[in-house]
Amino acid sequence: MGLAAVTRGFHEHRPRLAGVAALGAGLAVLALAVPLTRERVAQAPFAAAQCLLLVVAVATFWVIPSDLTRRMRKNPLSVAGFGLIAAFVAVAILAPILAPPPATSRDPYIIPQEGFASVPTPPRPGHPFGTTEGQYDLYYGIVWGARTAFRVSILVIAIAVAIGLVVGGLSGYYGGRVDEAMMRLTDIFLAFPSLVLAVTVVAVLGRSLTNVMIAIAIVHWPIYARLLRGDILSVRGRDYVEAARAAGAGDVRIIVRHVIPNAIYPFLVLSSLDMGLIVITAAALSFLGLGPDVGYADWGTLINLSRTWILGRPGEPFAYWYVLAYPGAAIFLFVLGWNLLGDAFRDILDPRLRASG
Amino acid sequence: MLRFVARRAVHGVIILVGLSVLLFALLVLTPGDPVELIAASTPDIKPEDVAALRAYYGLDDPIYIRYFKWARSVLHGDLGYSRTYGTPVIGLMGERLRNTLALLATSVFLAFIAGVAIGIYSALHQYSVVDYTVTVLAFAGLAMPVFWQGIVFILVFAVWLPWFPAGGMMTPGVEPGWPMFWNRLWHMVLPVAVLATSGMAAWTRYMRSSMLEVIRQDYVRTARAKGNSEKVVINKHALRNALIPIITLVALSIPGILNGAVLTETVFSWPGMGLLLFQAVLGHDYNVAMAVLLFVALMTVLFNLFADVAYAMVDPRIRYE
Numbered sequence: 234m235g236l237a238a239v240t241r242g243f244h245e246h247r248p249r250l251a252g253v254a255a256l257g258a259g260l261a262v263l264a265l266a267v268p269l270t271r272e273r274v275a276q277a278p279f280a281a282a283q284c285l286l287l288v289v290a291v292a293t294f295w296v297i298p299s300d301l302t303r304r305m306r307k308n309p310l311s312v313a314g315f316g317l318i319a320a321f322v323a324v325a326i327l328a329p330i331l332a333p334p335p336a337t338s339r340d341p342y343i344i345p346q347e348g349f350a351s352v353p354t355p356p357r358p359g360h361p362f363g364t365t366e367g368q369y370d371l372y373y374g375i376v377w378g379a380r381t382a383f384r385v386s387i388l389v390i391a392i393a394v395a396i397g398l399v400v401g402g403l404s405g406y407y408g409g410r411v412d413e414a415m416m417r418l419t420d421i422f423l424a425f426p427s428l429v430l431a432v433t434v435v436a437v438l439g440r441s442l443t444n445v446m447i448a449i450a451i452v453h454w455p456i457y458a459r460l461l462r463g464d465i466l467s468v469r470g471r472d473y474v475e476a477a478r479a480a481g482a483g484d485v486r487i488i489v490r491h492v493i494p495n496a497i498y499p500f501l502v503l504s505s506l507d508m509g510l511i512v513i514t515a516a517a518l519s520f521l522g523l524g525p526d527v528g529y530a531d532w533g534t535l536i537n538l539s540r541t542w543i544l545g546r547p548g549e550p551f552a553y554w555y556v557l558a559y560p561g562a563a564i565f566l567f568v569l570g571w572n573l574l575g576d577a578f579r580d581i582l583d584p585r586l587r588a589s590g
Numbered sequence: 591m592l593r594f595v596a597r598r599a600v601h602g603v604i605i606l607v608g609l610s611v612l613l614f615a616l617l618v619l620t621p622g623d624p625v626e627l628i629a630a631s632t633p634d635i636k637p638e639d640v641a642a643l644r645a646y647y648g649l650d651d652p653i654y655i656r657y658f659k660w661a662r663s664v665l666h667g668d669l670g671y672s673r674t675y676g677t678p679v680i681g682l683m684g685e686r687l688r689n690t691l692a693l694l695a696t697s698v699f700l701a702f703i704a705g706v707a708i709g710i711y712s713a714l715h716q717y718s719v720v721d722y723t724v725t726v727l728a729f730a731g732l733a734m735p736v737f738w739q740g741i742v743f744i745l746v747f748a749v750w751l752p753w754f755p756a757g758g759m760m761t762p763g764v765e766p767g768w769p770m771f772w773n774r775l776w777h778m779v780l781p782v783a784v785l786a787t788s789g790m791a792a793w794t795r796y797m798r799s800s801m802l803e804v805i806r807q808d809y810v811r812t813a814r815a816k817g818n819s820e821k822v823v824i825n826k827h828a829l830r831n832a833l834i835p836i837i838t839l840v841a842l843s844i845p846g847i848l849n850g851a852v853l854t855e856t857v858f859s860w861p862g863m864g865l866l867l868f869q870a871v872l873g874h875d876y877n878v879a880m881a882v883l884l885f886v887a888l889m890t891v892l893f894n895l896f897a898d899v900a901y902a903m904v905d906p907r908i909r910y911e
Contacts, residue, residue: 310725310726417604417605417608418608420601421605421609421612423890424605424606424887424890424891424894425609425845425883425886425887425890426846426847426848426890427846427849428848428849428853429849429852429864429883429886432868433613433617433871433883436620436872437617437619437871509733513735516737517735517736517737520737520853521852521853521856521868533735536735536738536741540741543741543744544749550749550750551745551750557738557741561735561738561742564735564738565730565733566733568732569729569730569733572732572733573729
């Protein structure tokens, strides 16, 4: 899209864009007018600005009619998925404002602890979701846990895609023996239930969040390698690629201009479904005791802490419901959001399943 | 067809050998070896004894020698001893495998039947209230972490409503025979329900979209145009074709259900392979870990092969070179 097209688009949708601008300005004024939020925003102006930018970007995306938004609007589940993920992104960005770390904390991901009493305490002012065993604030853990979830899933996908690009690229582009060797290598990794392999890898590397990410990346790269290889193979033989090559285009140019644009939508579907899967796997590893240390803002670790308290008190089975409900709901909604979004992308891509009406 | 199966079998062997090398290296590189664990738990052990133990277990040999030693004994059918349990791995595996299979087979069977039935109904009533409810519930089932669901089930169905046991495989002291059988079944209800949920949700969705695709095909329209009753059209023409991809999918996803089994067995303290593997990896019990991991890999390879062959057999349109 050239600059001219952008300007034309701007003029065409001027009233709608004006609405978006008004929304952004309104939010900014509101954040600065209310004393409580003004104080918090002043502490983390950068996060507030980022969030404002996000709101404006999302609103712009929705008000300008495009094929994607038109199709998504038709399915309420797609809209719900989009909304959920947008909300989680907002929570993750606004973490320093929603749950400001105490002035003494060195790492904001460490949940502040209030005393060391072992029994969880119920929600009350100051601790809206209650505290867990060891008096870690659940609200703080869940808000910052959103950042952990995004960090884990985005990093894992980045590593998996990097390995997948190299392996799939070599395989699809050179074919023959290279392809055979690379595909057997991916088979070896695919011949394993992902969690079983990840558990083994973390147990070997030692338990930590970094190692959890490495283990999940090791488990997830083969799918990306396969996807990319298939795309390269299907594009390689096309007439327009032959034409581009005849016109003197090099390998890199063919990959950038033809292979990647063709692979981008299947990749979007796969990676958005994968975002949820990665967070579930990471939470499972934390639950098995292989994740970060107790007290780190991570949803799986919080659920693990709840295990001792599920029996409740005699006669009151639901006495400690909050230690289980809040972190579980966070994971559930996060994964649900990505699944719905991935499904929306797939429906848009796969016209065969589209409703005729 | 035979050539195809033979080629895939050769691939399978290559995968298994590659995996065994990889896993062996991975496990051997784990910081801390079994002798260190023994030494740590026995404070008055002498350094000579540690050295003797290391030599006895062959821990000082180079990795490749240890791998070949291990591979030779495995090929002779000897999986070695478990260091934590002190029993042959084969016996330990056999018992645990039975427990896991009971859990796995029941939940896969139930999830398949329920998933297919609900998926068909949902597809035949597309955009109805039931269809929307099923879709939402299936999404919910897929997004729920297995371990969290397990804990919630224990809380609701074992603690609050004391209908089922919270864990274990049977009540001690039950008479053998039918009482024991019923007792086992009673203990299986919660873990099976938890393990079946995600499979059921996934297969419902796949069955629904597969059915939706098939009922728009020309041959289904032809079947209707011939004057067949709706029942015949659905059961004979649509359902059979819609089931083809699902059967492959189920075969391919069975090894993956082991992921859920590890978590379900941990939550319900069900003495199966998942729990065994988890404890073996953490306790540096290499022989057990290698045996379980390779067994899982073997199962995956076999089920993949089975999926390909089954696909070619039920669908005559598929031809392998």
